[in-house]
Amino acid sequence: MEWDEAQRFPKELLPKLAGLGLLGIQFLEQYGGAGMSAVDYCICIEELARVDPSVSLSVAAHNGLGAAHIGMFANEAQKQQYLVPLAQGTKLAAWGLTEPGSGSDAAAMRTTAVQDGDCWVLNGSKMFITHGTSADTLVIMAVTDKSKGAKGISAFILERGMGGLLAGKKEDKLGMRASETTEVILQNCRVPASQLIGEVGQGFIQTLQVLDAGRIGIAALSVGLAQGACEAAARYTAERKQFGRAIASFPAIQERLAEHRSQVEAARLLTYRAAWLKEQGRRMTLESAMAKLYSSEIAVRAAEDGVQMHGGYGFVKDYPAEKFLRDVKLLTIGEGTSEVQRLVIARQLLAA
Numbered sequence: 013m014e015w016d017e018a019q020r021f022p023k024e025l026l027p028k029l030a031g032l033g034l035l036g037i038q039f040l041e042q043y044g045g046a047g048m049s050a051v052d053y054c055i056c057i058e059e060l061a062r063v064d065p066s067v068s069l070s071v072a073a074h075n076g077l078g079a080a081h082i083g084m085f086a087n088e089a090q091k092q093q094y095l096v097p098l099a100q101g102t103k104l105a106a107w108g109l110t111e112p113g114s115g116s117d118a119a120a121m122r123t124t125a126v127q128d129g130d131c132w133v134l135n136g137s138k139m140f141i142t143h144g145t146s147a148d149t150l151v152i153m154a155v156t157d158k159s160k161g162a163k164g165i166s167a168f169i170l171e172r173g174m175g176g177l178l179a180g181k182k183e184d185k186l187g188m189r190a191s192e193t194t195e196v197i198l199q200n201c202r203v204p205a206s207q208l209i210g211e212v213g214q215g216f217i218q219t220l221q222v223l224d225a226g227r228i229g230i231a232a233l234s235v236g237l238a239q240g241a242c243e244a245a246a247r248y249t250a251e252r253k254q255f256g257r258a259i260a261s262f263p264a265i266q267e268r269l270a271e272h273r274s275q276v277e278a279a280r281l282l283t284y285r286a287a288w289l290k291e292q293g294r295r296m297t298l299e300s301a302m303a304k305l306y307s308s309e310i311a312v313r314a315a316e317d318g319v320q321m322h323g324g325y326g327f328v329k330d331y332p333a334e335k336f337l338r339d340v341k342l343l344t345i346g347e348g349t350s351e352v353q354r355l356v357i358a359r360q361l362l363a364a
């Protein structure tokens with residue numbers, strides 16, 4: 013609650029998270045990771061989110077976006093140089109896709125990368141970047157050939173301290189306030205050609221695969237947050253007395269507790285199924301979008317009803333209910349809004 017009030021990203025947690033392997037959950041031990049499975053990853057993200065969704069979001073963005081992009085598509089030399097410290101947790105990752113003018117339509121980005129000798133020169137800005145100021149290593153998508161549309165976008169590894177890589181405005185947020193979200197500005201930022209990930213023009217295709225997997229993390233975060241909200245409601249309604257008895261004894265309260273908890277379990281199974289498919293190396297675009305859509309939507313309802321079951325005490329900061337409600341709204345927006353998930357699901361179904 014203190015971090016939330018101060019909107020402070022608790023960097024002092026990073027060594028502790030690293031010590032538990034939580035900054036390299038799914039990466040192989042040879043790259044400094046903890047070598048856990050995709051389902052293990054979900055459990056880690058869930059358990060953090062049950063208590064503090066902001067910390068969970070930061071862990072998910074580090075593992076599931078920035079570090080994952082390098083883990084999935086970088087060459088061996090790049091992995092040794094950049095993935096190892098990220099997976100060991102001595103460095104923090106960020107991932108820059110979104111721009112002020114392009115969110116859901118990410119391929120409409122305007123940041124450019126122009127080749128100049130053995131460097132690429134990046135210009136533009138990125139919006140809403142988790143760890144945009146604190147990250148040591150950033151994966152940034154930029155247009156390398158405008159005429160090719162989505163196939164003219166490439167991905168680059170940037171390092172803090174590079175000339176022209178600047179931190180922009182820090183966002184003042186409704187929720188997830190202990191997870192840092194800032195603008196990233198690129199002004200004639202010279203990136204060595206050796207820091208291009210994969211081939212020129214593959215960046216957007218890479219991002220779609222990163223997001224397929226990343227959405228499983230947001231689904232797990234939703235499951236954890238929803239469970240935390242349900243547990244807080246169950247605790248409170250067992251303690252709170254009205255009309256001479258615990259309010260948990262009223263059928264209207266019991267129905268809600270049962271409904272939300274059942275939805276949490278359903279969301280968890282959808283999420284673990286998507287994670288299991290990923291673990292098998294199978295395509296899971298449909299399953300990860302369904303898990304993310306369902307889990308985030310039921311989490312919003314659980315958090316909202318959690319406040320309702322706390323009555324006036326749900327509206328004040330003495331109980332966790334109001335924070336869950338503020339934090340949860342990000343989950344139907346980040347890594348693709350609910351509307352975008354429905355588009356992804358429908359496209360997959362219609363293409364089948």
Ligand SMILES: Cc1cc2nc3c(=O)[nH]c(=O)nc-3n(C[C@H](O)[C@H](O)[C@H](O)COP(=O)(O)OP(=O)(O)OC[C@H]3O[C@@H](n4cnc5c(N)ncnc54)[C@H](O)[C@@H]3O)c2cc1C
Pocket residue numbers: 073077106107108109110114115116117139140141142143188193342345346347348349350351352355
């Ligand atoms: C706390 C936070 C952390 C974030 N972290 C990162 C990060 O680390 N890296 C990163 O790259 N991005 C990050 N983002 C950005 C996030 O992924 C985008 O905000 C999200 O994808 C939505 O884009 P937008 O905000 O531009 O909304 P828009 O795309 O402008 O959408 C506005 C509304 O229009 C709807 N809409 C848009 N297109 C359609 C359509 N075709 N059909 C129906 N409805 C549509 C949307 O669903 C939404 O309701 C973060 C955002 C937040 C808030």
